[in-house]
Amino acid sequence: xxxxxxxxxHDVRFREGLKACMNCGVxxxxxxxxEFYNYDPRSIVNTVxxxxxxxxxxxxxxxxxxxxxxxxxxxxxxxxxxxxxxxxQALRRLSQxxxxxxxxxxxxxxxxxxxxxxxxxxxxGYCIVPKAISPDMHPEQGTIWQWIYDHDTxxxxxxxxxxxxxxxxxxxxxDDATMEEMHRIxxxxxxxxxxxxxxxxxxxxxxxxxxxxxxDNYMMDTFTKxxxxxxQ
Amino acid sequence: xxxxxxxxxQKDIAxxxxxxxxxxxxxxxxxxxxxxxxxxxGRDLGREVFDDPLHTSCTGIGYHSDxxxxxxxxxxxxxxxxxxxxxxxxxxxxxxxxxxxxxxxxLNTWEEFxxxxxxTRESLYKATKRELxxxxxxxxxxxxxxxLRDEIKQxxxxxxxxxxxxxxxxxxxxxxxxxxxxFPKRGIGGSEFPYVLAGMIESWGGDVVDYPERRxxxxxxxxxxxxxxxxxxxxxxxxxxxxxxxPYRPDFIVCNCPGCTMFLDKWQYTIAEMEGTTYGEAxxxxxxxxxxxxxxxxxxxxxxxxxxxxxxVNVEPLLNKMGVEYDPAAKYLGPNGKYIGKPLQSVVNSxxxxxxxxxxxx
Numbered sequence: 243x244x245x246x247x248x249x250x251x252h253d254v255r256f257r258e259g260l261k262a263c264m265n266c267g268v269x270x271x272x273x274x275x276x277e278f279y280n281y282d283p284r285s286i287v288n289t290v291x292x293x294x295x296x297x298x299x300x301x302x303x304x305x306x307x308x309x310x311x312x313x314x315x316x317x318x319x320x321x322x323x324x325x326x327x328x329x330x331q332a333l334r335r336l337s338q339x340x341x342x343x344x345x346x347x348x349x350x351x352x353x354x355x356x357x358x359x360x361x362x363x364x365x366x367g368y369c370i371v372p373k374a375i376s377p378d379m380h381p382e383q384g385t386i387w388q389w390i391y392d393h394d395t396x397x398x399x400x401x402x403x404x405x406x407x408x409x410x411x412x413x414x415x416x417d418d419a420t421m422e423e424m425h426r427i428x429x430x431x432x433x434x435x436x437x438x439x440x441x442x443x444x445x446x447x448x449x450x451x452x453x454x455x456x457x458d459n460y461m462m463d464t465f466t467k468x469x470x471x472x473x474q
Numbered sequence: 475x476x477x478x479x480x481x482x483x484q485k486d487i488a489x490x491x492x493x494x495x496x497x498x499x500x501x502x503x504x505x506x507x508x509x510x511x512x513x514x515x516g517r518d519l520g521r522e523v524f525d526d527p528l529h530t531s532c533t534g535i536g537y538h539s540d541x542x543x544x545x546x547x548x549x550x551x552x553x554x555x556x557x558x559x560x561x562x563x564x565x566x567x568x569x570x571x572x573x574x575x576x577x578x579x580x581l582n583t584w585e586e587f588x589x590x591x592x593x594t595r596e597s598l599y600k601a602t603k604r605e606l607x608x609x610x611x612x613x614x615x616x617x618x619x620x621x622l623r624d625e626i627k628q629x630x631x632x633x634x635x636x637x638x639x640x641x642x643x644x645x646x647x648x649x650x651x652x653x654x655x656x657f658p659k660r661g662i663g664g665s666e667f668p669y670v671l672a673g674m675i676e677s678w679g680g681d682v683v684d685y686p687e688r689r690x691x692x693x694x695x696x697x698x699x700x701x702x703x704x705x706x707x708x709x710x711x712x713x714x715x716x717x718x719x720x721p722y723r724p725d726f727i728v729c730n731c732p733g734c735t736m737f738l739d740k741w742q743y744t745i746a747e748m749e750g751t752t753y754g755e756a757x758x759x760x761x762x763x764x765x766x767x768x769x770x771x772x773x774x775x776x777x778x779x780x781x782x783x784x785x786x787v788n789v790e791p792l793l794n795k796m797g798v799e800y801d802p803a804a805k806y807l808g809p810n811g812k813y814i815g816k817p818l819q820s821v822v823n824s825x826x827x828x829x830x831x832x833x834x835x836x
Contacts, residue, residue, distance in 0.1 A: 254587045255544065274691045275698075277714075278707045311695025311707065312538045313651040314575075318658050318665040334540040351701045352541060359700060360541045369498040369535035379702060382709070384743040386786045389806070389817035396808035401505035401781055410525040412501035412508050420528050423553060426601035433546035440541065468703045 246298040247290065250332050259328025263287045269316035269326045281309040283316055283326035290329060302337040308348035338439060344447035347469055353444040353456060354465040356437055367416040367424055372398070379465075483664040487621040488565035488611040492523045493558040497570030498531050500732035500764070506781020507732075507766035508569055511615055514769055519625050524561050529554050534572040538696040544583075545597065548590065551580050552598040552606045559607035566609035567618055571731035574614040575652030578660045581608065612660075614653065616730050616765050620662060620670045623677040631774030634680030636725075637797030642681040643725040646760075647671035648715075648738065650731030651691050665689075671728055671765060678772045687718035692734035693741070712741035716760075720753040726761040726792050728768050738762045743786035743822045752827025759787035759822040771798060778804055788823045 250256045269283045270276045276283065286306065289297045301307055310330040317325040334343075343349030359369050366374075377388045390397050395405060404411035416424075428434045444456040453460040492515070500508055516523045533550050536542035558566050568574045584591035595606045619626070634643045649668045654661030663669035672682045693711025698704040715738070719727075729735040739762040746752050746759065754760040762785065763771075770780045777798065782789045783805045793800055808814035821827055 253544070254583055254590060258583070258586065274693065274695065274711050275707065278710050308697065309707075311691065311693075311698045313691040313695065314655045315651055315689075315691060318655050331540065331544075335543065338540070348704075351697065351703070355536075355539045355697060355700055356541045359536045359539060363531060363533055363536055363542070367530040369531050369533065370502055372502055375502070382705065382740055382744045384740060384747075384786050385818040385820050386743075386784065387740075389815065390784060393808065393814045396812065396814050397784070398505055400779075400809055401509050402501075404527070408527065410527040412496060412505040414527055416530060417528070420530060423602045423604075424530055424550070427549045427553065427597070428546060430601040431546040431549045431597050432543050436541065436543055436546075464701075464703075466702050 244293040245295050246302070246336070247293040247295075249336055250290065253332040253335060255328040256332035259325035259332070260287060260291060261322055261324055263291055263324055264322055266321060268319045268321065269324075272315045272319050273310075273326075274313060274315065275309045275311050279309040281306060283310070283330070286333075287324060287326050287329055290333070299342070301333060302340065302342040303345035303349075305346040305348040307333045307337065308346065308351070338436060338443075341439065341443035341446075343440075344443050347464075347467075350444065350447065350464045352440050354461055356440045357461055360437055364425065364428065367421060368413075371413065482659055483662070483667070485613070485617060485660070485662045486611065487613050487617045489621070490521045490565075491563055492521065492565050492567045492618065493561060493563035493609075494523050494525050494615075495529055495532070495554055495566065495568045495570075495573065496525075497568070497573060497732050498535060499572075499736060500569050503736045503784065504732055504764050504767075504781060506779065506784070507764040510766040510770045510775060510780050511569070511619075513775075514626070514766070514773065515618060515622065518629065518773065519622055521622075523567075524563055526557055526561060528557055532568075532570070532573040532576055534570070534576045535696065535700070537576065538572065539700055540697070545593070547576060548580050548583070548594045549597045549601065551577060552594050553602060553604060555607055555609060556598065556602075556604040558609060559605075564610035565613070566611070567613050567615050569615045569732070571614065571650040571652045572733065574612075575656045577612055578657045581612065582657060584608075614670075614730070616670050617662060619765055619769055620673050623674050626769055626773060627677050630678060630772050632772055632796045632798055634675060634678045634768075634772065634796070636795045638795070642679060643792075643795065644683050644723060645675045645680045646683045646685065646688075646719050646722075646724040646727040647675060648688075648692060648727060648729045648731075648734050650729065650734045653730050671730055674765060674768065675728070678768075683719065683722045683724050685719045685722050687715045690715050690718075692729075692731075692737045694733045694737055699737070708737065709741050709744060712737050713745060716742065716745070716753045719760075723755070724760055725795060726763055726789075728763045728765055730765060732764065735762055735764050739786045743820055746822035746827050747820065750821060750827055752822055754787070755791065757825040757827040758791065759827075761785070761787050761789040761792045763789070763792075771796065774798075776800060778807075786820070786822060
């Protein structure tokens with residue numbers, strides 16, 4: 243009893259985020275995710291502080307821990323200075339380290355985030371760049387974004403002297419030495435290791451589910467599909 | 475209330491010599507705002523701002539969607555601080571609320587858990603041969619505009635007033651969760667009474683709208699927007715705010731965070747396309763501005779030089795109320811007046827929307 247709790251204690255965000263929860267439920271009352279999903283941060287924190295390995299393992303394998311939007315609205319409201327959002331961050335890290343994220347549909351979405359935001363960072367030094375925001379994948383960006391996307395060089399050049407070129411300014415192309423430093427930081431601090439774990443656990447799970455590995459078909463299914471709405 | 479309690483929520487903002495860190499979302503969706511910030515603070519108000527070609531993303535969107543470990547982002551941030559020191563600056567300013575929250579969180583973690591600072595120092599050196607130097611002063615770029623609001627007022631060309639009726643404009647302000655909910659004492663007014671945008675609005679002649687869901691999240695929710703299957707969460711939260719503010723008939727919304735600006739703008743487009751519902755006047759949307767755009771208009775900047783043609787919701791109704799001089803025909807022209815086509819029409823700007831406005835007294 244307490245194996246997972248001890249693992250969570252290695253994460254400073256967990257130590258900062260969980261002192262002693264008295265189950266008042268204020269975090270749930272203000273939580274945007276609790277309004278939208280069947281989600282209750284109070285019960286998650288209560289489960290974790292029980293130190294019950296079976297119950298925590300169920301959480302690590304569940305959709306539940308992936309509902310939080312990390313707005314941190316829970317943090318200033320807790321009368322005991324806990325932060326449910328920090329506890330969630332630690333649970334998600336552990337779920338990925340142990341490969342338990344692939345047990346849930348929402349957890350499996352981590353592959354899509356790694357292959358979009360993660361690879362943008364390693365390729366460009368930014369989380370997003372205009373050409374990575376495809377109108378097909380982002381219909382909500384609307385007709386204005388289609389116009390910007392189609393005329394990006396003309397439009398951005400009015401606001402930055404260095405669009406996709408080197409030099410100071412918005413959306414500058416980062417030089418090779420800077421990108422090398424970024425890659426080295428990911429290597430030295432475990433960023434690449436986490437990316438590799440997300441890929442390898444996803445590859446194994448995809449094959450179990452009948453895909454030809456974690457290919458584009460699998461990744462796009464994690465990105466676009468909700469099994470609960472498909473049943474309706 | 476004990477007056478001394480407010481002392482905790484004042485903020486020391488450096489007056490000059492800033493190291494400027496750009497934002498992934500702001501530079502993508504509001505590049506004119508970053509340009510305006512440098513022009514207002516640097517050229518107009520005579521402060522020194524260093525725009526470094528060497529800094530990267532803080533990786534914050536990856537961190538808050540849980541694919542970037544805490545150790546990694548701490549080291550990326552340490553590199554930004556090291557660049558600041560190399561350039562000869564001590565005052566770090568961030569153009570992004572997500573980044574600002576991360577910088578405050580990391581500085582706090584290093585203080586609470588000194589072993590993490592030591593580990594980061596080692597990782598930074600091992601990866602880059604750089605040394606870690608912490609900033610003397612950390613602020614969000616809106617803090618700087620707030621700090622300079624009276625100097626902007628002295629140069630004001632268009633106050634936040636309806637020039638036809640003389641009435642103050644009604645402004646919804648949205649400060650963004652990560653500005654003050656993570657570390658309330660690092661934001662002006664804290665998370666309960668945030669004053670960073672309200673202070674600008676009041677200084678420049680407008681009225682701040684108070685409404686029930688004023689402090690609710692815009693709905694970004696990181697993975698809840700980044701993954702297409704989860705975007706219902708994001709639009710539902712913006713929808714909740716828009717429904718709550720509409721009865722107060724705001725003339726515009728101003729946001730602190732580039733993500734919030736984008737979501738409150740783009741989800742209005744989406745709601746109008748999906749349901750035909752709009753939240754502003756005459757069947758149109760409510761214009762959504764960055765604080766740089768608001769300051770730029772007040773100072774008499776051309777709206778298209780501010781990049782306001784990149785918004786989903788048209789800003790012309792607001793420009794007309796303020797009496798701003800502008801060329802409507804120049805809106806979608808490219809560099810040197812080159813014609814580059816126009817975006818297709820959308821319901822949110824068509825005056826065909828079913829306005830959700832109702833009389834609050836009924």
